[in-house]
Amino acid sequence: MAADQGLTSSRATLPPSLARRIGLGLLLVPPLAWLTVAYLGSLGVLLVSSFWTTNAFTGAVVHTFTTDNVIRVLTDAVFRTATLRTVSVALAVTALCAVLAVPLAFFMAKVASPRLRLALVVAVTTPLWASYLVKAYAWRIALSPEGPMAWATGYSPGYGLTATIVTLTYLWLPYMVLPVFAAFWRVPDSLLDASADLGASDLSTLRMVVAPLILPGLAAGSLFTFSLSLGDYIAVTIVGGKTQMLGNIIYGQLVTANNQPLAAALSLIPLVAIVIYLLAVRRTGALENI
Template sequence: MTLPATAPAAARTTTRRRSPALPILLVPPLAWLIVAYLGSLAVLLVSAFWTTNSFTGAVVHTWTADNIVRALTDPVFRTVTLRTVGVALLVTVVCAVLAVPLGLYMAKIAAPRVRLALVVAVTTPLWASYLVKAYAWRELLSPVGPLAWATGYSPGYGLTATVITLTYLWLPYMVIPVFAALERVPNHLLDASADLGASDLSTLRMVVAPLVFPGIAAGSIFTFSLSLGDYIAVTIVGGKTQLLGNIIYGQLVTANDQPLAAALSLIPLAAVILYLLAMRRTGALENV
């Protein structure tokens, strides 16, 4: 009768002896997080308060808040910021509108083989090069491209083309979380709703929507943040459209003004933080 009592005690002793080694396993990821990520953000924040030599363009470590003030008060930067946030929100909404019916079909209607084929179809574009996909849409949306030839209309290059391209690029990041959330919805809840006389729309609104909202919230974080920081797609298909990423790139590379570029970079960083806080206040992320 003593063996069952001593075995757990031995197991607890072994666990205690091994527990000091567990924090060591956290050292590499924490070091990477602190040094590579938080360290780079700290340097970005500090460099926003520097200035540049007007003659040589060299960075001067003189503390000033002029770059922050200019980034927040300049009418051009303010307009571009509002346009960028609007594009990011619009891409997020369009991705959600497309992802919900597709995810619903994949999770609840499609046969297993069809579901597998759709999952492969959704995730396959993620393996393709970003530039290949962006330039493919540039060719497709060209005023003399295949779309104009087939339908007689093409949006050309501009803000509409940017939204379409970004929606295509980030749609898988919305479909996968929505599909996973819908797959976790028990079928008996749908059957019970139908048995109680609810219509399909009522079931979607009162039963499915609250359960799927965490997946939509999780996907929206990806689509919003990725659209907010993108500058390559708008360069390829945006025509004369300018988003915040292009302005930051221009200040860093063309104008050689690193402090102002750093100050402008704080705007999308703050926007993403505010968006995360808004999603957290909904309580959706706690259930993902």
């Protein structure tokens, strides 16, 4: 009884701000522990396993330190070409998504009526509810040399790099539209009116007033489109034809060639690319808009 009273007394003497911080810290322990073990732990295992090797006869992983995999990844012309192609595709998809998202998001946020805005938001997000494979195979049919696009226009890009970029742009476009729409929505209409009252043209208003304000949303959307395109290996397998990107090369090394250490070493390339991209866009305020 005395001990309980002492404990109650000690709790009562805690400053409210300190008690609040302790409670918040206890709430954060489970998610932080999960992040450390499941995410950072798996990245640590990935890094370590890239310095292992495999038995040439059995294919079993040998826990012997070696830098052969990393050196091969950095010097092999095939991997270097695939890296440049993958980064180029990710940047192209990001640029196309931005070009398509900006006018659509502006119309949704500033021009459309509330009912039309709701319909457009539903239209943008509805593809996210569909299966990834269904959407990818739908584009495979559409881009086929004998498919609907060839029937309607007489031309089809077929399967290859162009088909990969088109398919990835469609798949990740909603991830660009929604942050840009939110950025446009936060731009006060009074700023646009003030710019017009001061004699600025529509183009000048967009360039000098709107563009700086929506840049964080645009950068936030680009984080999704760039990273998702960089790591994708299913779409390129379905519509890419003979196109080789890092994702399906890593998948082939892991599943077909049964070379886990080399696959881990290759996986460090997109990881480093994403970290560099994050550092590049960090100052735009993109992380606050995700």
